[in-house]
Amino acid sequence: xxxxxxxxxxxxxxxxxxxxxxxxxxxxxxxxxxxxxxxxxxxxxxxxxxxxxxxxxxxxxxxxxxxxxxxxxxxxxxxxxxxxxxxxxxxxxxxxxxxxxxxxxxxxxxxxxxxxxxxxxxxxxxxxxxxxxxxxxxxxxxxxxxxxxxxxxxxxxxxxxxxxxxxxxxxxxxxxxxxxxxxxxxxxxxxxxxxxxxxxxxxxxxxxxxxxxxxxxxxxxxxxxxxxxxxxxxxxxxxxxxxxxxxxxxxxxxxxxxxxxxxxxxxxxxxxxxxxxxxxxxxxxxxxxxxxxxxxxxxxxxxxxxxxxx
Ligand SMILES: NC(=O)c1ccc[n+]([C@@H]2O[C@H](COP(=O)([O-])OP(=O)(O)OC[C@H]3O[C@@H](n4cnc5c(N)ncnc54)[C@H](OP(=O)(O)O)[C@@H]3O)[C@@H](O)[C@H]2O)c1
Numbered sequence: 001x002x003x004x005x006x007x008x009x010x011x012x013x014x015x016x017x018x019x020x021x022x023x024x025x026x027x028x029x030x031x032x033x034x035x036x037x038x039x040x041x042x043x044x045x046x047x048x049x050x051x052x053x054x055x056x057x058x059x060x061x062x063x064x065x066x067x068x069x070x071x072x073x074x075x076x077x078x079x080x081x082x083x084x085x086x087x088x089x090x091x092x093x094x095x096x097x098x099x100x101x102x103x104x105x106x107x108x109x110x111x112x113x114x115x116x117x118x119x120x121x122x123x124x125x126x127x128x129x130x131x132x133x134x135x136x137x138x139x140x141x142x143x144x145x146x147x148x149x150x151x152x153x154x155x156x157x158x159x160x161x162x163x164x165x166x167x168x169x170x171x172x173x174x175x176x177x178x179x180x181x182x183x184x185x186x187x188x189x190x191x192x193x194x195x196x197x198x199x200x201x202x203x204x205x206x207x208x209x210x211x212x213x214x215x216x217x218x219x220x221x222x223x224x225x226x227x228x229x230x231x232x233x234x235x236x237x238x239x240x241x242x243x244x245x246x247x248x249x250x251x252x253x254x255x256x257x258x259x260x261x262x263x264x265x266x267x268x269x270x271x272x273x274x275x276x277x278x279x280x281x282x283x284x285x286x287x288x289x290x291x292x293x294x295x296x297x298x299x300x301x302x303x304x305x306x307x308x309x310x
Pocket of ligand 1: 017018019020021047048123152153154179180219220221222223224225226229256258280281282283284285288289292302
């Protein structure tokens with residue numbers, strides 16, 4: 001698999017494996033099988049968080065499972081591990097205050113059984129903490145060697161830019177990656193996302209990220225399985241022309257609709273005014289995951305890309 005450089009330091013696979021449900025709704029056995037298959041296929045970029053998946057357990061499960069798997073496989077130094085801080089877990093942990101970030105990074109390092117996290121995200125913005133305080137704290141972790149590169153998820157564009165302007169003016173590392181919800185399908189103009197943080201990536205955000213050379217890690221890009229089974233589609237997503245085009249291209253190429261989505265997202269970086277996009281997706285099943293991963297090796301034609309963009 002080709003690699004993409006993030007923040008001048010992290011050489012990551014062009015797709016990222018989501019470990020959100022590992023250890024809770026995805027059994028240890030299935031999680032290990034998906035992780036092993038991903039690594040065997042050349043993948044190295046894995047996404048977790050300090051609170052996954054607290055709605056189905058305690059919030060420690062995903063990081064703990066990853067830590068145990070890496071220890072058993074002895075492969076920590078071959079992987080790029082991303083984790084996050086900032087969301088609630090059973091009524092504690094929400095926010096980006098200095099003491100919260102400093103507490104949770106040590107918890108993540110302990111659970112992941114590692115000395116440093118490759119990519120540490122602010123999982124969501126915190127209006128009660130000045131942008132300067134949060135980015136100063138993240139930089140403190142970089143200086144201590146606990147974190148290599150920092151990123152932001154679920155931030156408004158202007159807040160991300162404010163934080164990065166401050167960092168750049170003060171010799172600090174800016175947020176180098178933006179993780180947001182994004183897929184082929186657009187959203188209804190009047191749609192209210194299911195969760196307040198779950199804002200969809202706009203055209204404006206794409207242009208901003210391209211101009212600032214910030215890669216977009218696109219979460220929930222498989223629309224929760226909705227390209228295979230329309231009943232799984234989140235209610236705010238628009239179907240219609242683009243949905244049909246995904247299906248047509250999949251049928252013509254003999255690959256799954258989800259693999260077409262992966263091919264589209266990885267191919268966006270060659271389109272004018274588009275950032276590097278790294279699809280972040282998950283599965284509890286090796287056969288689903290490996291079928292979707294096939295999309296990373298598919299280069300869609302100019303006509304196919306246009307069909308999915310129009
Ligand atoms: N930053 C954030 O706020 C945020 C928010 C949400 C998620 N994330 C990250 O993004 C990752 C992925 O997110 P996600 O789980 O919301 O979305 P997703 O990857 O869009 O959807 C995953 C779902 O798609 C189904 N699926 C995949 N391939 C399929 C196939 N070929 N046929 C049928 N169903 C298929 C899976 O079911 P099966 O298990 O049956 O395959 C699973 O339920 C998470 O693990 C997490 O790391 C980040």
